[in-house]
Structure formats: structure tokens, C-alpha cells
Amino acid sequence: MMKEIVVPKGCEWRFEVEEPGIQIRLANGNAEYFGTELALGPPYKFEQVKGAIFTWQGCTLEVEGEPSVEYVAEETPMCTYLNLHFALENIRKKAEDDASVDPSISGPRVCLIGPKSSGKTSVMKILESYALRQSRHPVCVNLDPSQPMVALPGSISAFHNATILDIQEATGFGASMSTGPTHILAKSPLVYNYGLDSPYDNPKLYKSCCSRLALAVNSRMTQSSDASVSGCLVDTCSLQENYERYQGTLHSIITDFRINIVLVLGSERLYSTIKRNYSDASWLSVVKLPSSGGCIDREPEWIAKWQSKCLKQYFYGDERMPLSPLSIIVDSTQLVVYRVLEASESGPKSSVLPIGFEEETGQADKQGSYMSLALSGKGQYLERITTEAMTILQNSILAISSVNEDENETAIIDSCILGYVFVTDVDDVKNRMTLLSPVPDRLPSNALIMGTCKWQE
Numbered sequence: 001m002m003k004e005i006v007v008p009k010g011c012e013w014r015f016e017v018e019e020p021g022i023q024i025r026l027a028n029g030n031a032e033y034f035g036t037e038l039a040l041g042p043p044y045k046f047e048q049v050k051g052a053i054f055t056w057q058g059c060t061l062e063v064e065g066e067p068s069v070e071y072v073a074e075e076t077p078m079c080t081y082l083n084l085h086f087a088l089e090n091i092r093k094k095a096e097d098d099a100s101v102d103p104s105i106s107g108p109r110v111c112l113i114g115p116k117s118s119g120k121t122s123v124m125k126i127l128e129s130y131a132l133r134q135s136r137h138p139v140c141v142n143l144d145p146s147q148p149m150v151a152l153p154g155s156i157s158a159f160h161n162a163t164i165l166d167i168q169e170a171t172g173f174g175a176s177m178s179t180g181p182t183h184i185l186a187k188s189p190l191v192y193n194y195g196l197d198s199p200y201d202n203p204k205l206y207k208s209c210c211s212r213l214a215l216a217v218n219s220r221m222t223q224s225s226d227a228s229v230s231g232c233l234v235d236t237c238s239l240q241e242n243y244e245r246y247q248g249t250l251h252s253i254i255t256d257f258r259i260n261i262v263l264v265l266g267s268e269r270l271y272s273t274i275k276r277n278y279s280d281a282s283w284l285s286v287v288k289l290p291s292s293g294g295c296i297d298r299e300p301e302w303i304a305k306w307q308s309k310c311l312k313q314y315f316y317g318d319e320r321m322p323l324s325p326l327s328i329i330v331d332s333t334q335l336v337v338y339r340v341l342e343a344s345e346s347g348p349k350s351s352v353l354p355i356g357f358e359e360e361t362g363q364a365d366k367q368g369s370y371m372s373l374a375l376s377g378k379g380q381y382l383e384r385i386t387t388e389a390m391t392i393l394q395n396s397i398l399a400i401s402s403v404n405e406d407e408n409e410t411a412i413i414d415s416c417i418l419g420y421v422f423v424t425d426v427d428d429v430k431n432r433m434t435l436l437s438p439v440p441d442r443l444p445s446n447a448l449i450m451g452t453c454k455w456q457e
């Protein structure tokens, strides 16, 4: 049944839907979904999302399907977010003007922080979409492995975007490159595999993955004047009550990504702590932002369903672009599969490594990890899974490393991800594994990494 919803100017229609979802058509007026404008006429399908359609001048929506929750909200922080966008735009204009004198001057490098469900990702989408509407292309960075952007759970990623965000895609950012034609130009993200759900599971590994991604983002920003002027938007994991635990990681994110603006959402206490901690840092502005009243906590079951939708979409596409993944059978003795370790499971301590190999820093560390991985199968961050133990891979999502299987642990951790395969069957008698792969042909690398992400088709 179709119903009409009139949204007055400056208001938003908030909704929550699961499967089978709803279809929304903008019948008249103008409207946007987290900053991305809706076209008049065509239907947009939303499934397994909680979101809002905001209008600056008023609109009428035609909705087919039954959302589990829906209402029109009169109070929104959209004016504040729009003002923030204009402030960032002024910094970009200044960077553009100054670039001829000093090319190292860059646009706003923004990091969004805040408690759980304070609206960090939504504000990032709004700021990215508003920037795109002014022909700016800030680099989008996602450092929350539990809620990936253009990638699968367990990863952190970045992309330099040239087109609008795809609001109908599961993550709300858009799909990555595929063999089929896409309605909206696909994104080509740079993805690193952290493999675990929370940065607290292995803080050292998380920091190392973030630093690696930051190096790539910084180098992109030096090579492209467009990226340099537009700046970047970095979405972080939610800060738990005990912010102190995350403090070191947050500081390394701020320095690695050369952040010059920290946006603190929805927590006065966090804002004042950050402001105090960086009171001497003249290069850093700490800005407080209100959370939208529409921000809503998602239960772990909801997140699990959403992650499953992202996984399904990665392999099978969606109604707009169905994909046909292939089942391939591989010889498991030819594969080198690693499991990402939580901090509590890390391999041998330096006390059992040969003299001269230390656990943490520098070259000694790299060789130490390599030695320990070679000696015991367990390194500082990864454990090699023996062919006999490969049954544990059943139903796992494996990230395909961009380095060869004979590389050491550090090289594997430092390398980006080419894609993912899903393990549908493991035959430990015949040493065969059946993988669901998005592309035909051989695997591009035999070095695979297993994280905590499992899936039931």
C-alpha cells in the first residue's frame, strides 16, 4: 500500500526498516538522505536501515511498504551541520588560494569522534555529500572495523570519491568496483585488514593498520591537488566510557592523518577532555557538535543482520546489479592462511626469541615476528593455520593479501587487501577447499587472512 507523507520545510522524516524494506519516491519538492539529494520521480529502495529524509524547502514523499518506526521530526541539527560545511569550504578556498605559494598547505583534515551511535558516520556522509555538491572531493576514511565502508567487516578503508554516495547500497557509501555496470560510478577503496571487531581486541595491530592507511592517504593527498585542497574526513570507532584506553590510539590517528580539526559529537565531557588534552596544540581545532535526535542505538543482532547484508551484497550484488560469484576448488596445501590474533593470544614473548630480537620496535621487531612465526607458527599478530587445522575456516571470510605467500608477517600486515573469498567447504581428507569468489580464475595471491568474520549464506 502506498502512502503520502508531507514533510514541512526544515523537518525530516525518520524511519526504521528491516527486510523486505520500503520504496520511497520524491513526488515533489526537494529532499536529501544524509546530504545526498534525491531525484524527483525514481523510487529508492531502503532495507535494513535506520535513516531520515530531510528537506530544506518542504517535500512530499510516496512510501510503499511498512517501516517499523516512522515519524516527522521538527528539530534537527542540519543548520549547524550546514554551517560547519561552509566553514570547511572556507578553509578549502583558502588552501586553494595559498597552494600556489606553498603546495604543502592542505584543506581541512577532519576526524569525527564521539560515543556509540552519536552520529559520526551520518555527519561524515552529510559533510562528504555537501562537499561533493560543491565539486570538492574529500578523501573518506573509515576506521571502524565493525561497520565498514565499501568493504567487509574487519577492515579499515579509504577512498577518494568523485561521484555521489550510493544511498541504496548497504553501507550507504557505494559498492566497490565489479565486473558489471553500475548505476553510480563504483568506488575504488584502499582496504587494510585488521580482522577483529574492536580496536580494543588488539590495539597495537589496530594502530599499525591505521598508520599504514594514513601513509597511503597522506601520499594520495600530496599527489592530488584536488584531494589536498578538499582534505579528508576520518570516521572513528565509538569511544567507550573509558576514553583513557583509546587515548593513545586516538592520538596516533590524529598525528598519522595530520588531523587539524576534531569534531566531537554528542558528549560534553569528551569534548572538554579532548579540548584540555590538546590545549597547547595550536594546529588543532576541537569543535563540539550536537548529535541528531534521530541517532539510534543498534542492537548487536541488528548489526549482525546488517553485516550479513553487506556480505551478501559483496558476493551477490543487489537488485540493481546482480552478481554471480563462482565456486572454486583449491588445493589447501598450496595456501598459506593466517589467523589474526587478539592481543591476549599473541605469540612468543621476546624472552623466548633469540638474543637481539625484541618484541616491539624497529627492525629487530620485524625479524622477531618473522622468526617467531617461522618457529612456532604464531607471530606477534598472526598465527599460521596448518593444513590439518583448516576445518576451522569453514564459513569464514578470508581477506586476500596483495603480497605473496612467502612474505613475512610484517609484509602481510602492511599490505592492502585485494578482495575476499568465502569458505563454503573444507575437505581435510582430500586437502581441498571450496571458496566462493567474486572473480573467476585463480586467486591473485595464495596468502589469505582469516579474521573473526563468519557468514551463513
Ligand SMILES: Nc1ncnc2c1ncn2[C@@H]1O[C@H](COP(=O)(O)OP(=O)(O)OP(=O)(O)O)[C@@H](O)[C@H]1O
Pocket: 012, 014, 015, 049, 050, 051, 052, 114, 115, 116, 117, 118, 119, 120, 121, 122, 123, 144, 147, 236, 237, 238, 292, 293, 294, 295, 296, 297, 298
Ligand atoms: N537524523 C537521523 N534520523 C534517523 N536516524 C538517524 C539519524 N541520524 C543517524 N541516524 C541513524 O542512527 C544510527 C547511528 O548513527 P551513526 O551510525 O551515524 O552513529 P555512529 O556514531 O557512527 O555509530 P557507531 O558508534 O556505531 O559507529 C544509524 O543507524 C543512523 O543511520
